[in-house]
Amino acid sequence: IAQRGVGRGDGETFTHTAMVTGAATVRGRKRHHVVASVVPMPMATSAHPNRTRVFLLAMAAIAVDTLMFSAIVPALPVYQRELGLSDTGVALIFAAFPIAQLMVAPFAARWVDRIGRKPAIIAGAALLALAGVGFAIARDPYTLALARAVLGGASAVTWTGALAYVSDVYPPDQRGLRLGLAETAGGGAGLMAPLLSGVLIQSIGLTETFLIFAIFPVVLIVWAIPVPETLVRRRAAPGMFRTLRALSRSPGARAGAVALILLAIVEGMVESLLTLNLSERLLLGSAAIGL
Numbered sequence: 001i002a003q004r005g006v007g008r009g010d011g012e013t014f015t016h017t018a019m020v021t022g023a024a025t026v027r028g029r030k031r032h033h034v035v036a037s038v039v040p041m042p043m044a045t046s047a048h049p050n051r052t053r054v055f056l057l058a059m060a061a062i063a064v065d066t067l068m069f070s071a072i073v074p075a076l077p078v079y080q081r082e083l084g085l086s087d088t089g090v091a092l093i094f095a096a097f098p099i100a101q102l103m104v105a106p107f108a109a110r111w112v113d114r115i116g117r118k119p120a121i122i123a124g125a126a127l128l129a130l131a132g133v134g135f136a137i138a139r140d141p142y143t144l145a146l147a148r149a150v151l152g153g154a155s156a157v158t159w160t161g162a163l164a165y166v167s168d169v170y171p172p173d174q175r176g177l178r179l180g181l182a183e184t185a186g187g188g189a190g191l192m193a194p195l196l197s198g199v200l201i202q203s204i205g206l207t208e209t210f211l212i213f214a215i216f217p218v219v220l221i222v223w224a225i226p227v228p229e230t231l232v233r234r235r236a237a238p239g240m241f242r243t244l245r246a247l248s249r250s251p252g253a254r255a256g257a258v259a260l261i262l263l264a265i266v267e268g269m270v271e272s273l274l275t276l277n278l279s280e281r282l283l284l285g286s287a288a289i290g291l
Contacts, residue, residue, distance in 0.1 A: 050228050051169035055178060057227050058162035059186040061121050064220045065158045066190020068128045068151060069097070071213050072135060074198035076275045078206055083141055093145045098265075100152030108160040116231040117168065120161025121224050125217040127154030132214030136207045162186075168230035 048054070080090050112120045127150055134147025163179060170178045193213075200209040247253040 048169035048230075050230070053227050054165050054169045054230060055182060057121065057224055058165045059182045059189075060220060060223060061125070061158050061162040062182060062186025063189040064125065064128060064216050065155050066187050067193040067216055068132060068213060069155060070191060070193035071197035071210070072148070073194045073275055075135070075201055075206055075209070078201060079138070079144060082206075083139075083144065085141060089141060093141060093148055096145045096148040097152035097155070100149040101156045104153040104156040105160065108157045111157075112160045112164050113231070116229045117161045117165040118224055118227060118229045120157050121165070122221050124154045124156075124158030124161060125220040125224070127151075127157065128217035128220075129214045130154075132210050132217065136210035136214065165230060 076090055076094070079085065079093075080087075085093070108120065131147045131151035131154060134143060134150060138144040138147055162182065166178050166182050167175055197209055197213065200212065247257075
């Protein structure tokens, strides 16, 4: 606020009050009292020029990851029959995903802050494609478990890069909404995978189905290449163990971690064992299980 007295010919003094907000200047005149009040306005925040492209890419990355994760569900009874697996063996192979995801996620967060968001999405998509090829060629339990573990690591990298990308281009007051929209829309689109993979498995077989699914991450890579990077300043990320110690002292972080672990356990048991049960008890095929 700048004020200065201006003399008039009649001897009275006026004071000009000016307030600058962004590029706008508001002037009020005062004759021994304020006759025009000046209300401070919040600073205008310009929208990030690439936020729509970034948001759509992040949503697509989450959708492709969910697609690859869910596509295997109708295939479990087929793998069980072809590889001679018990229910426990199938559940253990299915558990390779959350174990790998849990191991990779802390390093992925540090890596995304160090080298950027786009490289993380591209690397995660390449691993997703590799996992799809692994599902297609798996002829023994070890290859299947390895493909499932690669998928878990890819998921950690892809989600971290996608959510960091969205966080970079939206201000704090919009960030929660946009992150929620990206997760909901992307995850919802990816949940169509069991129906699609179930129909394809029943029609053309496992190998062809997962080779088709491996194309989706390749398309994501092509999509990501022209999208600009949003990590402007390459900064040294804090040490992983120091960060984990800090989080362990937060009751909210501890509760969130426990909730996520329990959710992963329940989800893994339901998706694997319920699928096998539907196949054995109701004699459902892959398409019906996917539906």
